[in-house]
Amino acid sequence: MIIPVFAIKNTFRAGIKSWLNAFVLSLSIVSIIWLQGLYKGMYDQGTRAMIDAELGGGQYWVEGYDPYDPFSIEDSHGKITHVLSEMIKEKSAACILIARGMLYKQGRMYSILIKGIDPEQEILSIPSGILKEKNNGIIPALIGTRMAKNSGLKKGDIFTVQWKDSKGVFDAMNFQVSEVMKTTVQNIDNNQIWISLNTMQKIFNMHSEATIVTIKKDIKPVNAGLNWEFKNLDFLLQDMKTLVQAKTAGASILYIILIFLAMIAVFDTQTLSIFKRKKEISTLIAMGMTKNKVIALFTLEGMAYDILAVIIAAIYGVPLLIFTAVKGWKMPAGTDTYGFALGDVLYPVYSLNLVFWTLLFVFILTAIVSYVPSRKIAKIEPAKILRGSTF
Amino acid sequence: MNDKIIETEKLLKEYPMGHAVLKALNNVSLSFDYGEFAGVVGPSGSGKTTFLNIAGTLDSPTSGLCRVLGQNIESLSSRNAAELRTKSIGFIFQTFNLLPAYTVFENIEFPLLLLKIGKDERKKMVADALKWVGLSDRSDSFPKDLSGGECQxxxxxxxxxxxxxxxxxxxxxxxxDAENSHNIMRTMRNLNKELGITFIFATHDEKVMRYLKRKITLVDGKVDNDQITEESDKGEKL
Known part of the structure; x- marks a missing residue:
């Protein structure tokens, strides 16, 4: 037990050198926790938004539906089974019909997805209530801010949409933008318009059909019958997870650099320390410490920087991390290009797990870079070092 | 029980010096009794420090026999040698070699920590040691705040x-300086008398030699002279 005590004393009393090393190390610790927290927050926030607005507690997909294959969309619709109908009636599920169409506005043509949703649904946080028809012959439509920006549409605008119904007959009608919804979820916004499910089933000649049935959160999926396959959240969020992992890996270069700098500082200090303190090392050996104990002492001295670093990190890092967690991190313009749902403000999420593993990672690295130079102590010959002016 | 604290027989220590070999100790056969206050004297390069390093188990001879406290040092493992030093051997160096990060109290306490002596007993033993050397009032000072005499x-x-x-x-x-040298030597001689600790010096300082009861002169690694002097208080009189 005396060796750790000596190690901490030596490090704490080594003055500015120790504090500088510890400060660099603390920067790494805080940066890692902050960045990891930011990405965790990004994932949590994105996931929450997607669950609320798009995924619910999971989705039943009609056979053949592939959101990444625009050519199969036309055929991706099927009769809603009795089981699913019951769930929809009980407000435990909401169905969505998806089809392709062309939007005409001011002489321009846009390829879009038309999505039909029940205005009465309560499963998804989409303002579908405004899709109720008002008997004025114009079909109310809901679009997102991205769609509005890309197409130049705004609330009240009337536009023409052309489509091909289930029998292959082309048809067209005027729709009116009832609302431009602000959403972080691109999957319910980009290049798509929402209309009432009934209307869509009628004009597409797809009575009692749907493409997706989204169930309420915390509802246990059941066998929905032939042609309908349940996709759980793990599957539906896989892309999001992969994207965040890719972003995390990209950002990790920053803390690899920081950690590298901190480790270089510790390694350098340890190497210099062993060189400068050869007499002290020899004295310790003369007093009865074995070389292995001296190696352990110097390794622990290096690791004691971690303790100092944690203290420093706690002083400036904890308030900083709490501040960012509460106030959030304002996202710059253009974060839509990230490819997943991000709000204007991102709230980092820090967990004890994250702090524990970060500290453990830094502790292990510091132990290694402290031990490597300390091994040189084994080669020290105290008799030579302690030799005075006489031979 | 063997009454010799150190015994050497035909002790040889060679150092390679380029293509040549330097004999730091050449056929040194010596023995020291328990409680001696003796010195190995001689000019620089005569082999005094080498002899002390071997006797202190910090170095090993090229050949010959060296028995310290009844243990043959060539056969000691590094762990056993460390244990012998921890329990039975103390070192005093020319450049003091105090641990700069520790206070006076902590420096003195260090060997007791290695011996795993309990806190209360440690405190008492350090206080006694500080009293012996007259530094009870400097226990919280750091080495950088002490004079050379105080450090020693x-x-x-x-x-x-x-x-x-x-x-x-x-x-x-x-x-x-001269005054501090005499104070230090008087302190050590008193400890030799009071505690019965064997002191062996390596020195070429006349002031130290005056206090020695036995002087072994080494020249070029060989024993040139082994002289027993009378109970010495000459140093004090000077």
Whole structure:
């Protein structure tokens, strides 16, 4: 037990050198926790938004539906089974019909997805209530801010949409933008318009059909019958997870650099320390410490920087991390290009797990870079070092 | 029981010097009794420090026999040698070699921590050692705040605090002025008398030699002279 005590004393009393090393190390610790927290927050926030607005507690997909294959969309619709109908009636599920169409506005043509949703649904946080028809012959439509920006549409605008119904007959009608919804979820916004499910089933000649049935959160999926396959959240969020992992890996270069700098500082200090303190090392050996104990002492001295670093990190890092967690991190313009749902403000999420593993990672690295130079102590010959002016 | 604390027989220590070989100790056969206050004297390069290093188990001879406290040092593992030094041997160095990050108290306490002595007993033993060297009022000071004489007294206290059987002092007065040198030597002689600790010095300082009861002169690694002197208080009279 005396060796750790000596190690901490030596490090704490080594003055500015120790504090500088510890400060660099603390920067790494805080940066890692902050960045990891930011990405965790990004994932949590994105996931929450997607669950609320798009995924619910999971989705039943009609056979053949592939959101990444625009050519199969036309055929991706099927009769809603009795089981699913019951769930929809009980407000435990909401169905969505998806089809392709062309939007005409001011002489321009846009390829879009038309999505039909029940205005009465309560499963998804989409303002579908405004899709109720008002008997004025114009079909109310809901679009997102991205769609509005890309197409130049705004609330009240009337536009023409052309489509091909289930029998292959082309048809067209005027729709009116009832609302431009602000959403972080691109999957319910980009290049798509929402209309009432009934209307869509009628004009597409797809009575009692749907493409997706989204169930309420915390509802246990059941066998929905032939042609309908349940996709759980793990599957539906896989892309999001992969994207965040890719972003995390990209950002990790920053803390690899920081950690590298901190480790270089510790390694350098340890190497210099062993060189400068050869007499002290020899004295310790003369007093009865074995070389292995001296190696352990110097390794622990290096690791004691971690303790100092944690203290420093706690002083400036904890308030900083709490501040960012509460106030959030304002996202710059253009974060839509990230490819997943991000709000204007991102709230980092820090967990004890994250702090524990970060500290453990830094502790292990510091132990290694402290031990490597300390091994040189084994080669020290105290008799030579302690030799005075006489031979 | 063997009454010799150190016994050497035909001790040889060679150092390679380029293509040549330097004999730092050449056929040295010596023995020291328990409780001696003796010195290995001689000019620089005569082999004094080498002899002390071998006797202190910090170095090993090229050939010959060296028995310290009844243990043949060539056959000691590094762990056993460390244990022997921890329990029975104290060192005093020319340059004091105090641990700069520790206070006077902590420096003196260090050997007791290695011996795993309990806190209360440690405190008492350090207080006694500080009293012996007259530094009770400096226990909280750091080495950088002490004079050379005070540093060496701390080094003595650190060496004697565990009451070892043997203390090896390599040029203990080389960095001290005359007055401090005499004070240090008087302190060590008193400890030799009171505690019965064997002191062996390596020195070429006349001031130290005046206190020695036995002087072994080494020249070019060989014993040139082994002289027993009368109970010496000559140093004090000077």
């Amino acid at each position: 007294r701390v080094a003595i206290a650190r060496a004697v605090v565990k009451k070892p059987k043997l203390i090896l002092a390599d040029e203990p007065t080389a960095n001290l």
